[in-house]
Amino acid sequence: MRFSKRLYLFLIPGALLYFTFFILPTLGAFFYSITDWDGANQNFNFVGLANYIDLITNDIVFMKSLGNNLKFLLAVVIFQTIFSLIFALILIKNTKTNIFFRALFFFPTILSSVSVAFIWSFIYAPSIGILNPFLETVGLGGITQSWLGNPDIAIFSLAFVQIWFHTGQVMIIFIAGLQNVPKELYEAATVDGAGKWQRFSKITWPLIAPSTTMVVGYTIIQSFKAFDLVYAMTGGGPAFSTEILVTFIYNSAFSHYQFGYASAASVILMIIVAGITMIQFRLINRNKVEH
Amino acid sequence: MLKRFSFSVLFILMLGAVLAACSDDSEEASSETGGGEEGETTISFIHWRGEDTDSFNKIIENFEAEYPDINVNMSAFPSDQYESTLQTKLKNGASGDVFAMFPGVQFETITGAGLAADISGEEFVSRFIDQYISVGEADGAQYGLPLQLVFNIPVYNKTMFDEYGLEPPKDWEGFLEVNKTLKENGVEYPIVFPAADNGQGQFMNPMMMNNELDEEIWVKVQEGERKVTEDWWVKTLEQIKELNDNGYFGQDALGITQDASGTIFAQEKAGMLAMGSYMMAQVHDQNPDMEMGLLAPITTSEEDMVFEGIHTTTFMLSVNEESDKKEEAKKFIEFLTRPESASIYANDTGQMLTLEDVNYESEVLKAQEPWTQKNTRFQPRYTITNGQVQDAVLGSIDSVLTGVEPAEAAEQAQQIIDQSL
Structure with a gap:
């Protein structure tokens, strides 16, 4: 079939939507990040790079948010990846039981994050919740505590919910990756006398490396953007111990009415996420295994 | 091929034109009549007191009976969401012809942005107890009238x-x-x-x-x-x-x-x-x-x-400066602040009000009434x-x-x- 340049016209609607809803707001964020706009007033001043300098050198809460985000991210990336891989390895065969359990593990993903936040806030609640009484019943009364009220562990309590929420989703990516590993390789390795661990470490792990890279990259980005869960469960408290970058941006813009400042923070967040995405793509390309 | 392509382009253009026409019509409808019958005006009343909507609905029903050409479309939002999105809602007069404000940061921001109309000269301002409404003043003008006394x-x-x-x-x-x-x-x-x-x-x-x-x-x-x-x-x-x-x-x-x-x-x-x-x-x-x-x-x-x-005097009633229905909005506030409407609201919701001549009947309000005489800050x-x-x-x-x-x-x-x- 002959390719006609006029077919490019069909790209226009999509390009227009992309330009309107992605490019323009992004440019807008860059523009407002060098102003002191409060989000309501029509007048504002240009402040150059002052917002960026303030954020990086002077803002205790911003730096704390960044630190909290890293704790949250590490907990989620490590445990979500491990759990989802284990579940994927257990449930890889397409039996009826496995399909049922896959659906069961995937189920939290289809819930709205606000519902998840509501359910888990109730579970964690110290007086009317169910986690502490459950722990006491099974003889673990010594570890009961204020799961969202203790600033040392609140961020990890949130990370646990995030893991519960998304492990099933990530598991599906691993199952797809595992099902693409040729069976002949396992058969040949078994004939050669390889054990379960050797088959996993020498065949499975290298061949699912692109899936792992994608899962890790996706989880990192998801952890940076975990706004709804954090906002609905703790609002960033107590004492900023669960404030992460996105809640910081939201509070700056909509509670403190500092849209310019919040735009600068969101540009920094965009740069971080873009950097991670670039590293992720490079790793995917490097980890591609021909078979 | 070219013919099919031309038809496709024509189809997209026609679809676009139809959608644009629909969009224009609906916009016009909402700005002039608010979706009501011809000659009617619909004003938007926004606030954060979801638990008070039943009581407000009673008052709105009475208001619409007295002013059959004005409809009130009330929306209540969760308070944190309301706090964060009010200025967006008010811009261009799209909604919130009558709106409620929190004192403090929100009042400062909304009045600073010129989104609250000056209602100093309105007759209904005199129905409020003087000492309670100063929180709604800025630069000598009254921009908000706090309704609730908490x-x-x-x-x-x-x-x-x-x-x-x-x-x-x-x-x-x-x-x-x-x-x-x-x-x-x-x-x-x-x-x-x-x-x-x-x-x-x-x-x-x-x-x-x-x-x-x-x-x-x-x-x-x-x-x-x-x-x-x-x-x-x-x-x-x-x-x-x-x-x-x-x-x-x-x-x-x-x-x-x-x-x-x-x-x-x-x-x-x-x-x-x-x-x-x-x-x-x-x-x-x-x-x-x-x-x-x-x-x-x-x-x-x-x-x-x-x-x-x-x-605290809060739930500051105000009129959107960007609204083109300010007169209707003021009529609604005037109706809402009449003693009979205020009494309905106070007794239904258990809220003390900043208005004179309210008839407090509920037990909850009677328990609060002595506090109006105390030295509170x-x-x-x-x-x-x-x-x-x-x-x-x-x-x-x-x-x-x-x-x-x-x-x-x-x-x-x-x-x-x-x-x-």
Whole structure:
């Protein structure tokens, strides 16, 4: 079939939507990040790079948010990846039981994050919740505590919910990756006398490396953007111990009415996420295994 | 091929034209008639009091009967969402011809952006009690009329207090004694304090009112003239810590939300509820047999006490400056503030109002009425107009509840305040 340049016209609607809803707001964020706009007033001043300098050198809460985000991210990336891989390895065969359990593990993903936040806030609640009484019943009364009220562990309590929420989703990516590993390789390795661990470490792990890279990259980005869960469960408290970058941006813009400042923070967040995405793509390309 | 391509382009263009035409029509409809019948105008009334919608609906029904050519489209949003999105809703007059505002940061921002109309000269302004509406003034003009009068001091279970022979305390020692007696009698929460969301912002007010008598204190803190590391705030934090360390807040204040605290109090697991009078109607619905009253923690000796409690005038009614239906919006406010409408609203919702001639009939309101005669101070938190300062101050209470020493918590808060100045 002959390719006609006029077919490019069909790209226009999509390009227009992309330009309107992605490019323009992004440019807008860059523009407002060098102003002191409060989000309501029509007048504002240009402040150059002052917002960026303030954020990086002077803002205790911003730096704390960044630190909290890293704790949250590490907990989620490590445990979500491990759990989802284990579940994927257990449930890889397409039996009826496995399909049922896959659906069961995937189920939290289809819930709205606000519902998840509501359910888990109730579970964690110290007086009317169910986690502490459950722990006491099974003889673990010594570890009961204020799961969202203790600033040392609140961020990890949130990370646990995030893991519960998304492990099933990530598991599906691993199952797809595992099902693409040729069976002949396992058969040949078994004939050669390889054990379960050797088959996993020498065949499975290298061949699912692109899936792992994608899962890790996706989880990192998801952890940076975990706004709804954090906002609905703790609002960033107590004492900023669960404030992460996105809640910081939201509070700056909509509670403190500092849209310019919040735009600068969101540009920094965009740069971080873009950097991670670039590293992720490079790793995917490097980890591609021909078979 | 070319023919098919031309048809496709033509089809897309026609579809676009049809959609554009529909869009124009609907926009016109909503701006001129608000979707109602020809000649009718629909005004938008937005606020955050979802629990009051039934009562407002009664008043709106009466209003529409008197003004058949004006419809009122009311929307209530969750308070945090409302706080964050109000200015967006008001822009271009798209919604909120009549809207409610919080005093403090929101009032400053909305009036600063020119989104609230000056209603100084309106006849209905004179229906309000003078001392309560100054919070809606800026630069000599009236931009908002606070409708609700709230007492931001703990609610107590009068039935339980009578049972243990307790009276509302008159000094700090007395307050500690009341808590101790409740605890010794097995009350799980002598004072339930919902610090998971709104508790700090409420309880800080009566806790500081007599520790620092200067009503301009937060203005001075925001201007860098005074600091939260001074005695008055450190003492306030120390007293909150004392209550927490003695277990008077129960097991875990930081894990309790406002809703949960209301339920705990209604279930009579708590002697006091560290919120305000606005919780009384909800608690009364859940436990109509429980008699309630209001009390304030006096953090000084009886002789040094100046203020007996805290009041807030809030739910500031205003007209959107960008609206092209200002006259209809004012008619609605005029109707809403008539004594008969106000009485319906007050008795249905258990809210004291800032208006004259309201007929308070409900038990909950009768319990609050004596407080209108007491020497109460306007809620200090609402005099904080910088959101970062407010977060820092509330964060220092969080810190104390998690075990940080009061002086250190105050120091951390001051660092954030210094940075925001």
